[in-house]
Amino acid sequence: MPALLLVNRLRSSTAIIGSLLPGLLLSLLLPSLSLAGGAASSPAELLGQMARALSELEYEGTLVYLNGHELSTLRIAHRISDGQAQESLLALSGPVRAVARSRQTVTCVLPDARAISVPRRSAGTAATLHAGAIDVERLQPYYLIHGLGRSRVAGRDTRVVGIIPRDDLRYGYRFFVDEETGLPLKTDLMDSSATPIEQVMFTEIEFLDTPRDEATVAASSASRPFKSASLSTAIDASPWRFSELPPGYRVVATDPVAATGPNAGDADAARQWFMVSDGLAVVSIYIEPDRGQGLAGHQRVGAVNAAGRSLDGYQITAVGEVPVQTVQAIAAAVGTQP
Amino acid sequence: MTTSTPDQGYLAALIDGEPGPGGFEVAIDAIERDAELRARFERGLLIGQVLRGEPSHPAARLLSGRVSAALASEPLVMRPSSRRAAHARRPLSSINRPAAALAIAASLVAVAILVGPDLISGGNLGSAPKTPLVAEGGAIPLETPGMVQASPAQAPSLAAASTTPLVAGWSMEEPADTTALDALLVDHRERASASGLTGFIPYAAVVGPSGLR
Numbered sequence: 329m330p331a332l333l334l335v336n337r338l339r340s341s342t343a344i345i346g347s348l349l350p351g352l353l354l355s356l357l358l359p360s361l362s363l364a365g366g367a368a369s370s371p372a373e374l375l376g377q378m379a380r381a382l383s384e385l386e387y388e389g390t391l392v393y394l395n396g397h398e399l400s401t402l403r404i405a406h407r408i409s410d411g412q413a414q415e416s417l418l419a420l421s422g423p424v425r426a427v428a429r430s431r432q433t434v435t436c437v438l439p440d441a442r443a444i445s446v447p448r449r450s451a452g453t454a455a456t457l458h459a460g461a462i463d464v465e466r467l468q469p470y471y472l473i474h475g476l477g478r479s480r481v482a483g484r485d486t487r488v489v490g491i492i493p494r495d496d497l498r499y500g501y502r503f504f505v506d507e508e509t510g511l512p513l514k515t516d517l518m519d520s521s522a523t524p525i526e527q528v529m530f531t532e533i534e535f536l537d538t539p540r541d542e543a544t545v546a547a548s549s550a551s552r553p554f555k556s557a558s559l560s561t562a563i564d565a566s567p568w569r570f571s572e573l574p575p576g577y578r579v580v581a582t583d584p585v586a587a588t589g590p591n592a593g594d595a596d597a598a599r600q601w602f603m604v605s606d607g608l609a610v611v612s613i614y615i616e617p618d619r620g621q622g623l624a625g626h627q628r629v630g631a632v633n634a635a636g637r638s639l640d641g642y643q644i645t646a647v648g649e650v651p652v653q654t655v656q657a658i659a660a661a662v663g664t665q666p
Numbered sequence: 667m668t669t670s671t672p673d674q675g676y677l678a679a680l681i682d683g684e685p686g687p688g689g690f691e692v693a694i695d696a697i698e699r700d701a702e703l704r705a706r707f708e709r710g711l712l713i714g715q716v717l718r719g720e721p722s723h724p725a726a727r728l729l730s731g732r733v734s735a736a737l738a739s740e741p742l743v744m745r746p747s748s749r750r751a752a753h754a755r756r757p758l759s760s761i762n763r764p765a766a767a768l769a770i771a772a773s774l775v776a777v778a779i780l781v782g783p784d785l786i787s788g789g790n791l792g793s794a795p796k797t798p799l800v801a802e803g804g805a806i807p808l809e810t811p812g813m814v815q816a817s818p819a820q821a822p823s824l825a826a827a828s829t830t831p832l833v834a835g836w837s838m839e840e841p842a843d844t845t846a847l848d849a850l851l852v853d854h855r856e857r858a859s860a861s862g863l864t865g866f867i868p869y870a871a872v873v874g875p876s877g878l879r
Binding site: 393395400417418419421422423424425426427428429434435436438439441442443445446526528601622623627629631632645647648649 | 694697704707842845848849850854856857870871873
């Protein structure tokens with residue numbers, strides 16, 4: 329008899345655990361979230377609020393970066409000066425790494441003391457994909473977008489938005505958006521199974537008073553379209569063509585000079601750039617004369633994958649925060665027009 | 667007591683995160699322009715890594731020269747010629763905050779005590795980080811192949827050793843190729859950040875990874 333009682337108790341315990349398991353898994357997926365929601369803004373509104381905050385707010389803070397088993401501490405200062413966002417980022421742990429985004433250039437000091445500079449992409453020379461908020465409708469076929477309740481980050485209340493990919497051709501995001509300011513205080517980059525690949529989170533942040541006129545200028549500057557596709561407009565990529573891009577991806581932007589063809593006189597001018605996006609994920613394609621030193625195959629750093637190949641005397645390199653199969657497919661999709 | 671010089675200021679800016687007048691970028695510019703200053707910067711980095719018990723690669727000290735040569739011959743750094751044009755702007759001074767300094771203050775104190783005079787004065791540190799000296803602190807990890815200074819006679823062997831990728835990441839055969847790919851990565855981040863799609867810290871993925879195996 330005691331043995332039968334024990335079996336029955338075990339069965340009932342198993343049933344209870346089985347009924348609770350989905351909830352337990354959900355709680356693991358959504359750490360520390362309250363699903364109450366309250367007077368919740370819609371996910372689309374939150375994403376719009378986030379986009380505005382990114383272009384308007386000035387702040388300083390400390391954040392942690394987690395990739396795999398590696399944890400780094402970073403210090404950031406973000407300013408708006410004459411309508412342009414400027415930023416400095418310094419690694420506080422491990423080898424010295426830093427980024428300074430000034431008015432004209434972005435300079436990076438990498439772990440082995442190499443310094444790399446690239447020009448800032450102002451509104452007249454590069455591309456913005458969209459003006460402000462993310463186009464939720466465009467994302468729907470490829471992502472699930474959900475409000476995930478509330479959480480606390482850096483001692484502040486946030487609302488959480490999850491953008492989960494429907495396939496393994498793109499990564500997903502989980503944004504923890506500050507309720508007061510709209511700034512995302514934590515961003516998780518996730519794969520299609522919602523496993524975090526890379527996480528960045530403020531541990532302390534101080535918002536600065538932003539002059540309203542500067543913020544307005546910044547917002548208008550950030551939202552100014554240039555050689556980018558409104559999503560119904562095709563980009564003239566001649567002499568190149570992009571066939572059989574992965575589902576949902578399309579060429580959305582290029583440098584103005586790129587459409588005129590290569591200019592062999594200068595390496596930067598000869599390098600053509602195209603942006604391929606599904607509305608959220610962004611991949612840059614660089615096409616330049618092949619000097620026999622470019623990337624062949626694929627490489628990965630953190631969540632960034634790169635794939636390269638040669639084509640008719642040109643080096644094709646695709647770089648982006650997408651799965652490796654996606655960046656490979658995009659690099660392979662580049663061809664020449666007949 | 668030594669008198670502070672601009673070079674010291676640049677080194678302090680990059681090693682302990684305290685930009686002097688002119689801001690952080692001025693220090694980076696100075697490091698880029700001056701090979702000797704860059705070498706001192708790299709020595710400081712290497713010493714700091716050993717004192718902190720972090721994995722380090724002596725062959726990395728040869729890198730700047732090779733990259734500089736590559737940069738001179740390869741138009742891969744996508745920077746405008748007007749970069750150094752003076753322009754009035756508000757400097758980003760927040761890196762000068764205590765949080766930055768505190769994070770590495772301990773190692774800096776040790777660096778200053780042990781090798782500061784030579785580092786600051788620009789003296790040849792060729793024999794400065796003697797193995798016994800560092801070993802007394804017990805800071806050399808087993809995987810660190812000693813702090814052997816790169817003398818000209820040793821350079822070829824170290825150069826050969828440096829064909830092994832120094833950082834976890836792009837594993838291209840040549841450092842110049844790695845730099846070219848890094849330049850594309852930074853350019854991509856800059857362009858992608860303009861779209862506002864990739865989160866709030868577009869460069870966290872660039873400087874977040876320590877790069878050490």
